[in-house]
Amino acid sequence: MHPLARRAAAELMVVLEQHHGHAWRLHEPGNGKMFGVLVVAAPDGTLGYLRGFSGMIDGQWEINGWAPPTFDAVARDVVWGPGETEMLDYSAQRAALLATMPADTNSVEAKRIAKAVRSLDAARTARSRVLMGQIQDCYRFASGRGEVRGLRDIFAPAEPPAGAGDCAAPKLLAQAYAKGLTPLALAEFWWGAPSVTGDRREGVFYAACRGKCLPILTHMLDGLPADPPPLFGAAAIDAAEPRAVYEDAHLLVVNKPSGLLTVPGRSASLQDCVVSRLRLRYPDATGPLVVHRLDMDTSGLLLVAKTLEVAKALQRLFSLRDMEKHYVAVLDGTVRGEHGHITLPLRVDIDDRPRNIVDPVHGKSAHTEWRVLSREGGRTRVCFTPHTGRSHQLRVHAAHPDGLDAPILGDRLYARTPPDDDERLLLHAERLAFVHPVTGTPLVVEQPAPF
Numbered sequence: 001m002h003p004l005a006r007r008a009a010a011e012l013m014v015v016l017e018q019h020h021g022h023a024w025r026l027h028e029p030g031n032g033k034m035f036g037v038l039v040v041a042a043p044d045g046t047l048g049y050l051r052g053f054s055g056m057i058d059g060q061w062e063i064n065g066w067a068p069p070t071f072d073a074v075a076r077d078v079v080w081g082p083g084e085t086e087m088l089d090y091s092a093q094r095a096a097l098l099a100t101m102p103a104d105t106n107s108v109e110a111k112r113i114a115k116a117v118r119s120l121d122a123a124r125t126a127r128s129r130v131l132m133g134q135i136q137d138c139y140r141f142a143s144g145r146g147e148v149r150g151l152r153d154i155f156a157p158a159e160p161p162a163g164a165g166d167c168a169a170p171k172l173l174a175q176a177y178a179k180g181l182t183p184l185a186l187a188e189f190w191w192g193a194p195s196v197t198g199d200r201r202e203g204v205f206y207a208a209c210r211g212k213c214l215p216i217l218t219h220m221l222d223g224l225p226a227d228p229p230p231l232f233g234a235a236a237i238d239a240a241e242p243r244a245v246y247e248d249a250h251l252l253v254v255n256k257p258s259g260l261l262t263v264p265g266r267s268a269s270l271q272d273c274v275v276s277r278l279r280l281r282y283p284d285a286t287g288p289l290v291v292h293r294l295d296m297d298t299s300g301l302l303l304v305a306k307t308l309e310v311a312k313a314l315q316r317l318f319s320l321r322d323m324e325k326h327y328v329a330v331l332d333g334t335v336r337g338e339h340g341h342i343t344l345p346l347r348v349d350i351d352d353r354p355r356n357i358v359d360p361v362h363g364k365s366a367h368t369e370w371r372v373l374s375r376e377g378g379r380t381r382v383c384f385t386p387h388t389g390r391s392h393q394l395r396v397h398a399a400h401p402d403g404l405d406a407p408i409l410g411d412r413l414y415a416r417t418p419p420d421d422d423e424r425l426l427l428h429a430e431r432l433a434f435v436h437p438v439t440g441t442p443l444v445v446e447q448p449a450p451f
Contacts, residue, residue: 017191032194033190034190036054037052052172053067069166070140070166137152167208173186174220198357199349204416205417254274263293285305328381329427330408342369345363357396367387370384408427410423
């Protein structure tokens, strides 16, 4: 993060705490908010910064002294006023129908009413989509080259996600362009009560979300000397990696280094991975080779099958939870207690992949057992035993306030502060224990953490 952006953000945090926190009820549950600062240069070279917030605050889109929304307010009101009335009317009609529902839900009348409700819901959904499209047409974004594009054009052929264009970063850039100011450095941070999902905390800086903001910011920054988004997973890794820790005629266990993908990424520049390297070493191997995955940032033991039959047998051990895995991690914080279990359900954050969030309603069950190994200097070394294998499970369970409330050091997605470029995630898969699917003998493979 640029020092000027950090300095501006620190100043704004003080302003929020002293002047706005109470009035805007930011510290009440569910009222925390993402804020942003944009350091700018005036035509005469004078430096300053703009400030903005995501969405609305205290029911208001526009507050004096803050970056305004990116939509045409007059055009939006023309759509939103009547549209809101329509939606309320649908709700009233639905409530009226349900109020007449007889006690016998299997009766002819009950089925008629249920059908009418479904029809009304379908009509409301269809109308809502039309209104949303009309509202999205009110958003316009200029680029650094002066090219102006609409929201739907930026996301085409896909539909823009809900809330796209309302985050702090697009607002700040739009205001800078409108005032003839040159953007220099941007930073966004959370202030107030933690987010409902627990993945946003006060005073922590966060990168712009990929789902809502990345397409918009890619357009808006065009023409500026901006650093490109980092492409994680494309760093050069020694050709000898991953090195085998155990091998026999049927399977092997390799020690994956941090920074190497397990399987190919979507980008053409992210094809170097454990699977592609092992395909070259074992050209006669069948099946998927790797039978489970480690996050790119995680190092440690990865199980590899040489045949499809062995792969299926090993995958069966994982599905039956007959595969024992232990991880070592160093956490940023002092964990209370010595041992415990975390069962926070997880799902992917559809607006900010690959992040995952806690979701009690739509999340999948996730179970992590933890045990403290040591404590020193505000850090805690722990052993993790995952009893399920959800994506980013250990990382989210460590960082979440209802988990250990201590993110893993070096975590670029869930840490309190962004790690340095040369700082790795301190999470390592150090032990695998299972019954060999061919020989039937117990097999234990260990690889101590390199940190």
